[in-house]
Ligand code: SF4
C-alpha cells in the first residue's frame with residue numbers, strides 16, 4: 001500500500017475509500033476565467049515582476065549591464081556595486097532575510113506569495129491568457145479538446161503552443177542574459193557564434209518554461225514546491241487566508257432566485273461550482289483549508305460574482321481567519337508577528353549598513369608556507385606574505401601597501417612592482433616585511449597589512465596577520 005495515496009474523495013469522507021496510484025496522471029484542469037478584485041490585484045502584482053525580469057538585463061549603468069552575474073570572472077554586478085566570492089556571506093544573509101520575510105508574510109496573510117507573485121503563478125497566468133486568446137474560455141477549450149482534429153483545432157492549438165514557445169524563449173533569453181550579457185547573447189545567437197553552453201542553457205530554460213507553465217502548472221505547486229509542505233507550520237488561528245464560511249453557506253444546493261431558501265433550511269451556497277472551476281490548483285475550498293490552496297483569491301471573485309447575481313451579500317468565500325470564523329474577530333497584534341517583524345527589521349538594517357559601508361577593495365593575506373622567517377645579513381628578520389588584492393570598484397586604482405604593527409619597531413616593506421588594478425581585477429603580490437632583530441621582544445606578534453588606493457584613501461582594507469621572529 002506504500003505506493004498509494006488516498007484520493008480527495010476518500011479524504012472528503014463520503015464513506016467510500018478509494019486510492020490513486022502515486023504515478024497516476026491527473027485530469028487536465030480547465031480553469032474558468034473570472035473578473036474581480038483579486039484577479040486585478042494579481043495582474044498588478046505580476047506585472048512589475050515581469051517588467052523587471054524582462055527589461056532589467058537591458059539596462060546599462062556606466063557602460064556595463066546593470067545586473068550581470070559574471071560567473072567565469074566570479075563577479076556579480078548589481079547596479080553600482082560589484083560583489084565577489086568574498087561577499088558570499090551577504091548572499092547568505094539576503095537569503096535569510098528573504099526566508100524571514102516569507103515567514104512573516106505567511107503568518108500574516110497565508111500563501112499570498114504563491115498566489116500573487118511566485119514566478120510559477122505569474123508565468124502560468126501568462127500561459128493561461130494565451131490559451132484563452134487562442135482557444136476560448138473553459139467550455140470552449142473542453143469542447144475543442146474533445147473534438148476530432150481538424151483545421152480549426154490545428155490552428156487554435158498551434159497558436160497556443162506558438163505563443164507559449166515565444167514566451168518561453170523570451171524568458172530563457174532574459175534569464176541567460178543575466179549571466180551571459182543580454183546584448184552579447186542576442187548578437188551571438190543571431191550570428192551563430194554563441195558559446196555552446198549559452199545555447200544549451202537557452203534551449204534548456206525554453207523547454208523548462210514551456211513544460212512548467214504550459215503542462216505541469218499546479219503539479220509544481222502540489223508536488224514539487226517544498227514551501228507548500230511546510231507552510232502549515234507558519235499558519236496560526238489568526239492567519240488571513242481564503243476560507244469558505246460553512247455556517248453561512250450550508251446546507252448548499254441549487255434554488256431559484258428570489259425563493260425563501262432559508263425557510264427550506266438552505267444556506268447561501270447555490271452549489272454552482274464556480275469556485276472550483278476557477279481554481280488553478282483544482283480544489284474545492286468548501287472542503288476546508290487544504291495544503292494545495294495558494295491563496296490566490298480567484299474563488300473569492302467567482303463566489304462574489306455569484307452572490308451579486310443572486311442578490312446575496314458578498315463574502316461567502318473570503319480572506320478571513322479561523323478565529324474570525326469562530327469568534328468574529330482576528331487578532332492582528334500577535335507576539336509571533338511582532339517577533340518576525342523585529343528580526344526582519346534588525347537583519348535588514350544590518351544588511352543595508354553592511355552593504356553601504358563595505359569597501360569595494362578587499363585584501364587577503366597568506367603567510368609564506370616555505371619558511372617561518374628569514375635572517376638577513378643586515379641584522380633584520382624577514383617574513384614573506386602573499387597579498388591578494390581585489391579591486392571591485394568601478395574605476396582603476398593604484399594601490400599602496402603599508403604595515404601597522406608594534407610601536408617602536410621599524411618595519412620595512414618591499415614589493416616587486418607598482419600595483420595598478422583595473423575595475424574587477426584580482427592580483428596577488430608577494431611582499432617582504434623586515435624588522436631589525438634587536439627590536440624584537442616576542443617570538444611572534446600581530447601586525448596589520450593595509451592596502452589603500454592612492455587616489456582614494458577611503459578605498460582600503462586592513463588584514464591582521466602574524467610576524468614571526470627568532471625564539472626569545
Ligand atoms: S481554493 Fe481559491 S484561493 Fe485556493 S487556490 Fe483555489 S481559487 Fe485560489
Ligand code: SF4
Pocket residue numbers: 244249252268269270271272273274275276286302303304306316317
Ligand atoms: S461559487 Fe459560491 S455559491 Fe457557487 S459553489 Fe462556490 S461557494 Fe457555492
